[in-house]
Amino acid sequence: MRTRQAISLCRGPVAPALWLIAGLLVAAPEATAQLTPTDRIVARLDSGWRPASRTFAGTRVFTAHQEQGQFAADYELKDGGVVDGGVSYLLWRNLGIGLDVSHFRTIHEARISSEVPHPFFFDLPRTTTGRAGGLERQELGLHIRALWVTQFADWLVVSVSAGPSIISAKQDLVTAVQHTEVGFPFSDIVFSDHTVRAQSKTTTGLNGGVDIDSFFLHRLPFLRNFAVMRHIGVGLLARYVRGVVMLQIDGQPIEVDLGGLQITSGVRFRF
Amino acid sequence: MHALNRPVCGAIALALLTLPASATAQLQAPDGVVTLSAGTGATIAALRESDTLVNQLTRDGSLRLTAQTDDPLVPDRSHERLQQFHEGVPVYGAEVTRQTARGLLVSLFGTVHLAIDLETTPRLSADDAAAVVQDLSGRTLFRSAPPRLVVLPDRANARTYRLVYEARTFTNSQLMVYFVDAATGALVWSYNDLKTQQPVLPCSQCVIGEGFGIKSDRKKMSVTTVGGAFLAHDQLRPAEVFTFDMDGDLPRTQLVLNGLSQLFDADLSTDSDNQWRDGASVDAHVGMGWTYDYLSIRFGRQGLNNQNVRMISLVHPVNRGDIFTATAEEIGLFYLNAFYCGLCGPDGVGVAVFGEGLPPNILLGGQRFDFFSGALDIVAHELAHAVTDFTSALLYVDESGALNEAFSDVIGVGVEFYAESLFRDGAGVADYALGEDVIEPGGIRSLANPIQFGDPDHYSLRFLGKDDNGGVHTNSLIPGHAFYLAIEGGANRVSGLSVAGVGAGNREQIEQIFFRAFTVLMTRNSNFAAARAATIQSARDLYGVNSAPERAVTDAWAAVGVN
Numbered sequence: 001m002r003t004r005q006a007i008s009l010c011r012g013p014v015a016p017a018l019w020l021i022a023g024l025l026v027a028a029p030e031a032t033a034q035l036t037p038t039d040r041i042v043a044r045l046d047s048g049w050r051p052a053s054r055t056f057a058g059t060r061v062f063t064a065h066q067e068q069g070q071f072a073a074d075y076e077l078k079d080g081g082v083v084d085g086g087v088s089y090l091l092w093r094n095l096g097i098g099l100d101v102s103h104f105r106t107i108h109e110a111r112i113s114s115e116v117p118h119p120f121f122f123d124l125p126r127t128t129t130g131r132a133g134g135l136e137r138q139e140l141g142l143h144i145r146a147l148w149v150t151q152f153a154d155w156l157v158v159s160v161s162a163g164p165s166i167i168s169a170k171q172d173l174v175t176a177v178q179h180t181e182v183g184f185p186f187s188d189i190v191f192s193d194h195t196v197r198a199q200s201k202t203t204t205g206l207n208g209g210v211d212i213d214s215f216f217l218h219r220l221p222f223l224r225n226f227a228v229m230r231h232i233g234v235g236l237l238a239r240y241v242r243g244v245v246m247l248q249i250d251g252q253p254i255e256v257d258l259g260g261l262q263i264t265s266g267v268r269f270r271f
Numbered sequence: 272m273h274a275l276n277r278p279v280c281g282a283i284a285l286a287l288l289t290l291p292a293s294a295t296a297q298l299q300a301p302d303g304v305v306t307l308s309a310g311t312g313a314t315i316a317a318l319r320e321s322d323t324l325v326n327q328l329t330r331d332g333s334l335r336l337t338a339q340t341d342d343p344l345v346p347d348r349s350h351e352r353l354q355q356f357h358e359g360v361p362v363y364g365a366e367v368t369r370q371t372a373r374g375l376l377v378s379l380f381g382t383v384h385l386a387i388d389l390e391t392t393p394r395l396s397a398d399d400a401a402a403v404v405q406d407l408s409g410r411t412l413f414r415s416a417p418p419r420l421v422v423l424p425d426r427a428n429a430r431t432y433r434l435v436y437e438a439r440t441f442t443n444s445q446l447m448v449y450f451v452d453a454a455t456g457a458l459v460w461s462y463n464d465l466k467t468q469q470p471v472l473p474c475s476q477c478v479i480g481e482g483f484g485i486k487s488d489r490k491k492m493s494v495t496t497v498g499g500a501f502l503a504h505d506q507l508r509p510a511e512v513f514t515f516d517m518d519g520d521l522p523r524t525q526l527v528l529n530g531l532s533q534l535f536d537a538d539l540s541t542d543s544d545n546q547w548r549d550g551a552s553v554d555a556h557v558g559m560g561w562t563y564d565y566l567s568i569r570f571g572r573q574g575l576n577n578q579n580v581r582m583i584s585l586v587h588p589v590n591r592g593d594i595f596t597a598t599a600e601e602i603g604l605f606y607l608n609a610f611y612c613g614l615c616g617p618d619g620v621g622v623a624v625f626g627e628g629l630p631p632n633i634l635l636g637g638q639r640f641d642f643f644s645g646a647l648d649i650v651a652h653e654l655a656h657a658v659t660d661f662t663s664a665l666l667y668v669d670e671s672g673a674l675n676e677a678f679s680d681v682i683g684v685g686v687e688f689y690a691e692s693l694f695r696d697g698a699g700v701a702d703y704a705l706g707e708d709v710i711e712p713g714g715i716r717s718l719a720n721p722i723q724f725g726d727p728d729h730y731s732l733r734f735l736g737k738d739d740n741g742g743v744h745t746n747s748l749i750p751g752h753a754f755y756l757a758i759e760g761g762a763n764r765v766s767g768l769s770v771a772g773v774g775a776g777n778r779e780q781i782e783q784i785f786f787r788a789f790t791v792l793m794t795r796n797s798n799f800a801a802a803r804a805a806t807i808q809s810a811r812d813l814y815g816v817n818s819a820p821e822r823a824v825t826d827a828w829a830a831v832g833v834n
Contacts, residue, residue, distance in 0.1 A: 065479040065491060066479050066480065066481040066491055067491075118491075119479050119491065119493060119507060120479075120491050120493060120507075120560060120561075120564070121491060122489065122490075122491065184507065184508055184509050184567070185564060185567060185568055186507070
C-alpha cells in the first residue's frame with residue numbers, strides 16, 4: 001500500500017517538485033552567493049492543485065402551499081486542478097514584473113437544508129436535507145505580479161511576488177429544489193431533486209506567492225553538451241489568490257469567495 | 272340442527288348462572304338478561320365465568336363475530352365485537368366486546384339475553400315492512416337500508432321479545448328508526464336517530480388554497496383544481512373530504528339527504544382564484560380535515576369507519592333570508608342546528624349538515640347564531656357521531672344516547688385543544704364550551720360547568736323525561752363533566768367530591784381512555800355504569816392498574832355520582 005502511494009506521488013502533479021528537490025541535491029555543492037539574476041525573462045507553465053478549504057452558502061425563499069418556505073445551500077468546495085502559466089521580466093536589478101494566467105476547475109456538492117410549508121397548517125414547516133451534486137466551479141485568473149528575484153546560484157532562482165488579480169468566476173448555483181411528499185400526515189418530506197444554473201462574474205483581487213526555480217539540467221553529465229539546457233528548469237510556485245464576488249439567484253445575492261492557496265509546479269524557461 | 276341446539280344451550284347457560292353461589296357467584300341474570308362487565312378489576316372467577324358464557328354462546332352460534340380489530344393504542348391487544356343472534360336473527364342491542372392480549376382474555380363488556388323464546392319466521396315480508404314504514408314516514412326507504420329482521424327486547428318488560436323489522440328513513444327533519452312488528456305490521460317502537468348539535472392530496476389535481484373562516488381567520492384548504500376552478504374536495508388525506516354548497520336550496524338539500532338526488536362536482540363549494548372567502552365552506556372543509564387528522568394522529572384511527580370512508584358535509588342548506596317563511600321545524604334543524612345523518616347522502620355513507628344560523632340582526636335568547644360550521648368543536652362533534660355509528664353504535668335514546676352525545680362532545684373538545692396546540696392560525700382558543708365560536712356569547716353546553724346552561728352535573732339530577740330521546744343532550748353533560756374532571760380536576764358541585772385530574776398537559780391520556788372505551792369496549796346498550804366500567808378498564812389497559820389516569824377516571828365518575 002505504501003509503495004503504491006509513493007509511485008502515485010512520483011507520477012502526480014508533485015513530480016516536478018520532486019525533480020526540483022533532486023536538482024537541489026545535485027547542484028548543492030557548487031552553490032554560491034550570486035544574488036542578482038543573470039537572465040531577464042522567465043516563462044513558466046505549471047499544473048497543480050488547490051486544496052479544499054472554502055465553503056459558501058446561499059438561501060432562497062420560495063412559495064409553497066400558500067406560504068413561504070426556504071432552502072439553504074451550503075456549497076462545499078473540493079480540491080481542484082490548476083493550470084498556471086506566465087511570463088516575468090526583470091526590470092532593474094532584482095525587481096521584475098510578471099503576468100500570469102491561471103485556471104481552476106472543480107466539481108463539488110452542496111448540502112441542502114429545506115424548510116417546506118405543511119400542506120394543511122400555517123407555521124408548521126417540515127425540515128429535510130439532501131445533497132446537490134455535480135456542481136462546477138471554474139476560475140480564470142489574470143495575475144499581475146511585482147517580483148523580487150534572488151538568484152542564489154546559477155541554477156537556483158527564488159522570487160517573491162504580489163499584485164492585483166482579475167478573476168472571472170463561473171459557479172453552478174442551486175436555484176430550486178424539489179421535494180416529494182411522503183403522504184399523510186405530511187409530517188415528513190423528502191428532498192428529491194434540484195435545479196442548477198451557472199452564474200458568471202468577474203471581479204478583482206490580490207495575489208501573492210513564492211516561486212522557487214531550479215535550472216540544473218545543464219549540470220547533469222549526460223546533458224552538459226546541450227547548450228539549450230541552461231535555459232530550461234523546473235519550478236515550484238506557491239500562490240495565494242483572494243477575491244470576492246457577489247452572485248445572484250433571482251435577485252438574492254450570494255457572496256462567493258474566490259481563489260485560495262494553490263500549489264503548482266512545472267517547467268521554466270529563462271532568457 | 273342449530274335451531275334445536277340454541278334454546279338448549281341458552282337454557283344450559285341460564286342454568287349455569289343459577290348454580291349455587293359457591294360455583295358461580297359473579298354473573299347475575301335477572302329476567303334472563305346478563306350484563307357483562309368484567310375487566311382487569313374483576314376477579315379471575317368473574318372473568319372466567321363471563322368467558323365461559325361467551326364461549327358457549329359463540330360455540331352454539333348465538334354470538335357471532337362481527338368485527339375484529341387490533342388495538343392501535345395498546346400493543347398486542349385485539350378486540351372482538353360479537354353480535355347475539357336468536358335462530359339466525361340478530362337481537363337488537365345484544366352485543367359483547369371481548370379484549371384479548373396475545374390470546375389471553377382481558378375484558379368482556381356487553382349484554383346478552385338468555386331467555387328468548389320466540390319464533391323467527393316473519394309473516395310480513397321485507398317489502399311489506401317497507402310499505403308500512405313508507406306510510407308512517409311518507410318517505411321512500413333508502414335503497415341502501417332495506418328493512419332488516421331483528422329480535423327486539425322490550426325496553427319496559429323483561430323477557431318480552433318481539434320479531435320486528437328495523438327500517439330507517441329521513442323525513443326532512445328526522446332520521447327515524449322504525450321497528451315494525453313482523454307479524455302484524457304494527458309500529459312497535461321508533462326513535463329519531465338524527466344526531467343533532469343541540470335539542471330540537473398526492474394527486475396531480477390537488478392544490479392548497481388559502482381560505483378565510485367566518486371570523487376571517489386564515490386557514491389552508493386542501494382542494495382540487497378542475498378546468499381552472501377550485502373545488503372543495505380534499506384528496507390529500509386518506510379519506511376524501513367533500514364540502515358541498517347547497518346554495519340555500521332547502522328542497523334540494525332534503526332530496527339529497529333522502530337519497531333521492533345525487534350530488535355532483537358542480538355542487539361542491541367552489542372558488543375561482545383559490546382565495547376562499549365563503550367562511551361557512553372554509554370552516555366546514557378545514558374542520559373536517561382537522562378532525563380526520565386528530566382521529567388519525569391521536570388514536571391511530573383511519574377516519575370515521577376506520578377504513579377511510581368519505582367525509583361529506585353540506586353547508587348553506589337554507590338561505591338566511593328565507594327564515595321568515597320557514598317552518599319551525601326547518602328553523603330548528605337547518606338554521607339553528609348542525610346534525611350528522613348516518614346513511615344519508617351519496618351511497619348512504621352519512622352526511623354532516625351545518626345550519627345557516629340567523630341573520631346578524633336577529634338574536635335568540637340574547638345569543639347570536641352564526642354559520643354552525645364556524646365552530647370547530649361542532650364540526651368534530653357531528654363527525655364523532657359517525658365514529659360512534661361505526662363502532663359502539665350507542666342507541667340514541669336514554670343513557671346510551673347521552674353517552675353517544677357525550678362522546679361527540681369529548682371529541683369536539685379534543686379536536687379544539689389539539690388544534691390550538693398545533694394549528695396556530697385559525698383554530699381559535701380551546702375550551703370546554705361547545706359551540707361558543709358561533710353561538711355568542713357562551714355557546715350551548717359546558718363540560719366544565721354544566722349547570723351554566725341548566726344541564727345536570729350529577730347523576731342524581733339526570734333528566735328522566737321522554738323529551739329529546741330521553742334527555743340525550745342534557746344528560747350527556749354527566750359523563751362529559753366526568754371527562755372534564757378527569758383532566759382538569761376539581762370538585763363536583765353536587766357531591767363535593769374532589770378529583771385529582773391528570774392535568775391539561777396530560778389530556779391526551781384521558782382522551783385516549785375515553786376514545787378506546789367508547790369505540791372498542793362499549794356496546795349499543797351501554798349505560799353510564801357500563802361507561803364507567805369501560806373507561807376504568809381502558810385506563811388500566813393503557814396506563815396500568817392504580818395509575819394516575821385510572822384514579823382520575825374512577826374519581827371523576829364517583830364525583831358525578833356514577834358508581
